Every structure is written in C-alpha cells, then in structure tokens.
Amino acid sequence: MMLKLSKDKIGELFQKIASDRTLYLPVDNNGQVNFGRWTPDAAVRLDQLKTVKSSKDFFFPQTENIVAFKRQGKDISIIEKRDANEPFVVFGVRGCDVRSLDILDRVFLCDPVDSFYKARRENGTIVSFACSEPEENCFCGVFGIDAADPLGDATIRVIGGDLYWDAKTDKGRALEESAGALFTQATALDSDAIKEHDERSREISGRLPLKDLDLDSFEESALLEKFNSPLWKELSQACVGCGTCTYVCPTCQCYDIQDFDTGHGIQRFRCWDSCMYSDFTLMAHGNNRKSQVERFRQRFMHKLIYYPANNDGIFSCVGCGRCVAKCPISMNIAKVIRALGGVSVSV
Amino acid sequence: MRRIRDMIRGRAGELLRDGTVNRVLGWTNGEFYYDPNPAIFETEKSLDSLVYNGFSAAMLSKYLIEATKKEGRVLVFLKPCDTYSFNHLLKEHKVNREKTYVIGIGCGGMLDIEKLRTLGAKGIESIDEEGENVVAHTLYGDKTFARRDALLEKCLSCKGKEHKVYDELAVADDLWEWETVNRFTKVGELEGMGPGERFSFWRGELSRCIRCNACRNACPVCSCLKCVFDNPRSGVQAKANADSFEENMFHIIRAFHVAGRCSDCGECSRVCPQNIPLHLLNRKFIKDINAFYGEYQAGAVAEGKSPLTEYATGDVEPSIVYERGGA
Numbered sequence: 001m002m003l004k005l006s007k008d009k010i011g012e013l014f015q016k017i018a019s020d021r022t023l024y025l026p027v028d029n030n031g032q033v034n035f036g037r038w039t040p041d042a043a044v045r046l047d048q049l050k051t052v053k054s055s056k057d058f059f060f061p062q063t064e065n066i067v068a069f070k071r072q073g074k075d076i077s078i079i080e081k082r083d084a085n086e087p088f089v090v091f092g093v094r095g096c097d098v099r100s101l102d103i104l105d106r107v108f109l110c111d112p113v114d115s116f117y118k119a120r121r122e123n124g125t126i127v128s129f130a131c132s133e134p135e136e137n138c139f140c141g142v143f144g145i146d147a148a149d150p151l152g153d154a155t156i157r158v159i160g161g162d163l164y165w166d167a168k169t170d171k172g173r174a175l176e177e178s179a180g181a182l183f184t185q186a187t188a189l190d191s192d193a194i195k196e197h198d199e200r201s202r203e204i205s206g207r208l209p210l211k212d213l214d215l216d217s218f219e220e221s222a223l224l225e226k227f228n229s230p231l232w233k234e235l236s237q238a239c240v241g242c243g244t245c246t247y248v249c250p251t252c253q254c255y256d257i258q259d260f261d262t263g264h265g266i267q268r269f270r271c272w273d274s275c276m277y278s279d280f281t282l283m284a285h286g287n288n289r290k291s292q293v294e295r296f297r298q299r300f301m302h303k304l305i306y307y308p309a310n311n312d313g314i315f316s317c318v319g320c321g322r323c324v325a326k327c328p329i330s331m332n333i334a335k336v337i338r339a340l341g342g343v344s345v346s347v
Numbered sequence: 348m349r350r351i352r353d354m355i356r357g358r359a360g361e362l363l364r365d366g367t368v369n370r371v372l373g374w375t376n377g378e379f380y381y382d383p384n385p386a387i388f389e390t391e392k393s394l395d396s397l398v399y400n401g402f403s404a405a406m407l408s409k410y411l412i413e414a415t416k417k418e419g420r421v422l423v424f425l426k427p428c429d430t431y432s433f434n435h436l437l438k439e440h441k442v443n444r445e446k447t448y449v450i451g452i453g454c455g456g457m458l459d460i461e462k463l464r465t466l467g468a469k470g471i472e473s474i475d476e477e478g479e480n481v482v483a484h485t486l487y488g489d490k491t492f493a494r495r496d497a498l499l500e501k502c503l504s505c506k507g508k509e510h511k512v513y514d515e516l517a518v519a520d521d522l523w524e525w526e527t528v529n530r531f532t533k534v535g536e537l538e539g540m541g542p543g544e545r546f547s548f549w550r551g552e553l554s555r556c557i558r559c560n561a562c563r564n565a566c567p568v569c570s571c572l573k574c575v576f577d578n579p580r581s582g583v584q585a586k587a588n589a590d591s592f593e594e595n596m597f598h599i600i601r602a603f604h605v606a607g608r609c610s611d612c613g614e615c616s617r618v619c620p621q622n623i624p625l626h627l628l629n630r631k632f633i634k635d636i637n638a639f640y641g642e643y644q645a646g647a648v649a650e651g652k653s654p655l656t657e658y659a660t661g662d663v664e665p666s667i668v669y670e671r672g673g674a
Contacts, residue, residue: 244620330383
C-alpha cells in the first residue's frame, strides 16, 4: 500500500526517523552533495540526482579500525575495537546504488563472511529514491536496473508537491510504522500520478545516449580475447593513475590492511585501495602489474569479465555514471565498453 | 576553436607525413561533446578523431615525460597556460626538448561541465559554443549560458594568450576574449581572516577530500618517479590517515613541495572530484614568493634558478613566519 506525505512535511519525517537512529541523506557541503548525517540544520539536497560518493561508505567505509595490539613487557594483548553497531537509515539512495549493495554482498557475505560489513548491512535500512529525471551519463538500464522503481527496504517518489512512500521489506515496514502518523493513504488519483511518473522516467531512460552500450561479448569464454586486446594500450594511455573512478564507484570493493605504529602500540586498519595505484597488491616479490596499462585493464576486466564469471553473470557495474562525470581526463567504463564490446576484437 | 581544430588536424597530418614527427599528442573525441580525452595519434587517418573544443582542458605537457622516452619525436598541442608547465618540465630535465615539436594553440577559455550542471543544465546531450554563449541541448530542453559563467576557475584568472614556448603557432584572431579576475583576491581574503576562521575554512574544504590523488597525479610538477606517499618503505605511505587533520596535511605538504615550481595552471582544482579549491594553497605560496623575492612566474622561461633554489644575502629570514603568522 502506497503512502503519501506533503513535501513540506519532509523535515518532520526526517526528525521522526532520526529520533531513534542515525539518518544519512544527501547533504550539501559547499556545493558538493554527499551522503551525510541529518541534523535539523543540515542542507538536505534531494533535488540532486547523484551524490559525489555513493552510499557504499555506510557499509564499507573508506577507513576502519579492525584491531589494536598492545605490548607490555613480553605480553601482547589484542584489543578488538569495533564501531558500535547501531541501526541507521540511508535515505535517498538511487536504484544504481541499491543494486551495488547486491554486488558487494556477493563479495563480503560469502564465506568467509566479513563480519564488519555484515553488521552494517543488518543494521542499515535503505530508503531508495525513484529517478524522475535521469541524466545523460546514466546507464543503469544497461544492467537491467529500473531507476523509476528501484529496490530497497522502502522507496520514495517525489512527484510535484508530494512524497510517496512504498515499503518493500520488513525493515521498510518497520520504519513506516515508526513514522506512520505523518502519512496518509495514497488514492486512486495518486496511483495514476505514480504510473505516469514511472512511465515518463522509463521513457527518458529509453533514449539516454549510453543506453545501447553492448555487453554481449563480455563473457567468460572471451576472457583471453579481451585480456589480450591491443586496445587496452590505447585506452589507458591517458590514465593518470589516480583513484577517482575507484573511490566514487559504488561497486569497487578492494581494500588494503595495514598496521599503524601509534608509538605505544599498533593499530590495524583497513582502507579502500585502488587497482589504479602503483602500490596496489604490492608483494614481497614486487608488483604483479607494473604498468598503468595492466592496472587499467585489471579494473575493467574485473568489472566486466572476472566478477560476472564468479557471480552468475552479474556485471560489477551499475551504470551510475559517476566515473563518467568525475574522471580527470574523461576516460571511463562507457568508453571501454564501447571500444571492446560489440564486435569481436581480433588480436 | 573549431577553426583551430581544423588547422591543427591538417598540420599534424603534414608533419606526420613528412616525418618531422612520429606521433601526435592531442585530444580524441568521446561519448559526448564535453568529454574528449588526451590521446596519442600515430596515423594520419586517426587524426579524424582529433578534437579541440572548450572541453579540451586536460593539459598535455605532463604526458611528455613518458612520451619523450620513446623513440622519435612527438608533436604536442599546448595552450598558453600549458607552455608554462612545459617550460618547467624542461627546466627540471623531465622532458627532452629535442624530441618534441610544439604547436602553440589559441584558447578561448575552457569550460567547466560541473558549472554548467550547477547552473541548471541537466541531461546534456550536446553543446554548441557560440561566441560569448554556450548552448546546452539537454534531455529537458535547450539552455543558453554566458560563456564567462561557465569558465573553469583556472581560466577566470587566465595568465594571458601568449605562448611562452613553441615551434609554430595555430591561433585565430576571432577567439573569444573575457574579463579576467585577480588571482590573489581570494588569497587576500583568507589572509584577512583570523587564524581560527582560516583554519575552519580549510578544515571545511578539505573535509571533502577522498584521497583519490587526482590533484597530485594531474599536477605537471608532481613528477617524482615514486611519490613518498606511495612508498610503503617511507613510513608515511598514506592510503588512510590516523585522523582527518593528518589527511589535510597531505595537501599542505604537497603545496610546500610544489612551491616555487607551481605555475598556477589550476589542474589540481579542475580535476578534484570534490571541487576543493586547492589552487588557493598554491597561490598563497606564489603570492608570498612574489612578496619576499620579487615577482616570479614559474615556467615563464625554461632556464635559470627559481627563488627557492637560489640563495641571496638579502633573502627573508625564517622569523618572517612569526611576524606574519597572525596568531
């Protein structure tokens, strides 16, 4: 059953949700919109289609302490110091970012389960946000994502002056119950407005410039053919080897674990890493990917061949378009798919 | 700039054909009007995709470090601001001048796609550059913007249209001209703040940093073979930091490291995915260098010493820090 709330009451909804858990939503920090903690004076920006970083941070944070070691004389004590596991809500997550959690789940929740990630997934409630006006660098449709009616624990649509609420899971319904008094029941007239909204959104998605990216040839059987393609050299030559694409990507999942000498002990932490970096997976024997061509190839081979080969053919890209928007030199996965996809590349 | 594009396509073809150069470093077209990327062209045929428009902002000089290690000579297109970076790379012997052929190209100011989006262009399918206007054709209708409003920050304080080094020029007399701003105005404002206010300004701006290293990697003078922050043996390898202040220090240290070498090309701020005004740190150093040692512009020439690599008895004493700190 769809519920409804006048848009001017949205502050009350946030207040209600935040009364017994932490609420994260798109917030403006000097012109840049990122997910941030809601406070009564936060500059909430639901009008922005995409946040710079994705909602990945709340489940797989950029840095997190894992364990600490302390030495006293000959004794070494191990101190487990986990962040408190508290319920939280991420509000306004677009369909692409919702899908990205499914992709991360397949990595972090398979054996051996990543207990840090698992705890956050269990504590987190996702309120997704239907896209009314997709942008030209969006291509989630290529991956079968319906931006007009995304998955999530609950979904909101903003149509005109109204917000529509659609709980989809038990977690979503529980959240709905706690904010119940604010909502009214949607009417048949509302259903028409929603139908119209979704159709319009899908119609726009259907004529986005990147909608026809062809992924057919990216399959396990083509692994060597793609790997050996001479095009990687050409595609990677502009890459400056920064980690922008990796860090704005909702599905990039690589991390490093390091020890930090605090002067009176050791703090072991993990942090995001980027396959674009020269010290990525550096081992005693040196680096197994010495050139930027190899590092660049790794990122796209992982997303388009290796990951799907291990995960029922699901690509590790959701078409959010963040890398398209943010790469310093405008190289991105769309260009890679365009160059390597479709026609088979002879070596 | 379309005229210049046609000129340089033709000229690059000639130079490849007559063997003057072996390859061409330029920009190739992408999925959209606004996303050309740097590329190396090795055949005349491939030059069909060479583009030069208001979104060819990515500077090419740094690519020459690698490109001039190869056999043969490379043709490069340098906008006026890029000639400063090129000169500085020559000064530090990072680029072999003999292996380059420079065509200085005219520039009508580079555009900031993020600014266009902030101004209300949503779903940009194509763009027309029409003199003082930029027209965005979008999924949601056409929108016209004043070109000046959409200029990159670095172009608003353009150093001028003069190329500091070139083998030949490809310029047009009808390039758009715009009113520039004084690049030190904002630095002056920050200097005018109390230490607390200035500290919170930078804490706020740098709080958005995601340590992607785009600023460092795009910087033409950040050309160390291995950056200390990438070196696990350095003890300061920094994929993550102990706290957010340590994180902020990265930028300050980087600004120190490029002081006296930074030509204020503005690439650091252009490439920042979080729009942090990093150029302001560099400009503070430039302003101080100008005040302490006399006007100095890195990259204006490829020879000579720079103020911070030369000692003169009249040089400012370290105690200046206490006199000017404002604490």
